[in-house]
Amino acid sequence: xxxxxxxxxxxxxxxxTAQILYxxxxxPGLLQTFLWQTLxxxxxxxxxxxxxxxxxxxxxxxLHSVRICHRDLIxxxxxxxxxxxxxxx
Numbered sequence: 001x002x003x004x005x006x007x008x009x010x011x012x013x014x015x016x017t018a019q020i021l022y023x024x025x026x027x028p029g030l031l032q033t034f035l036w037q038t039l040x041x042x043x044x045x046x047x048x049x050x051x052x053x054x055x056x057x058x059x060x061x062x063l064h065s066v067r068i069c070h071r072d073l074i075x076x077x078x079x080x081x082x083x084x085x086x087x088x089x
Contacts, residue, residue, distance in 0.1 A: 005039060008039050009039065009073050009074045010074060011041070012041050012072075013039040013040060013041045014039065014040070014041070014042060014070055014071050014072035014073050015037065015038075015039060015070070015071050015073055016037065016038055016039070016040035016042075016045065016047065016048060016068060016069070016070050017035065017036070017037050017068065017069045017070075018035070018036045018037075018048060018051075018066055018067070018068050019033060019034075019035055019066070019067040019068075020033070020034040020035075020036060020055075020063065020065075020066050021033055021034075021063075021064040021065045021066075022034065022055075022059075022061035022062060022063050022064055023061055023062045023063075023064055024061060025060035025061050028062070031064055032061065036051065038051075040070065042070045042072075045068070045070075048066075048068065052066065
C-alpha cells in the first residue's frame, strides 16, 4: 500500500525536479529537454534512480545529462515576533 504524499513528506521526501537532456532517436546530433518532478528522498534519490533505469531500458533516446534540484517541503517552521496583538471581541 502506497502512503499518502503528506506521509512521505514526513518521512523526509522532498520535491525533486530533474532536467534530462537526451539525444533524439532519429537525429542523435540534436538534444531534447525533458522535465520530470516527483517526491524523492535525498541524498540517495531512489525514485530518480528507478526512473533513469526505466529510461535506459525502455526509451530510445540516449541520455546526455541530468540536472537535479531538490527541496524539502516540510522543515523547521519559520517564526517571527509580533509587535502588537489586537483582540477581536
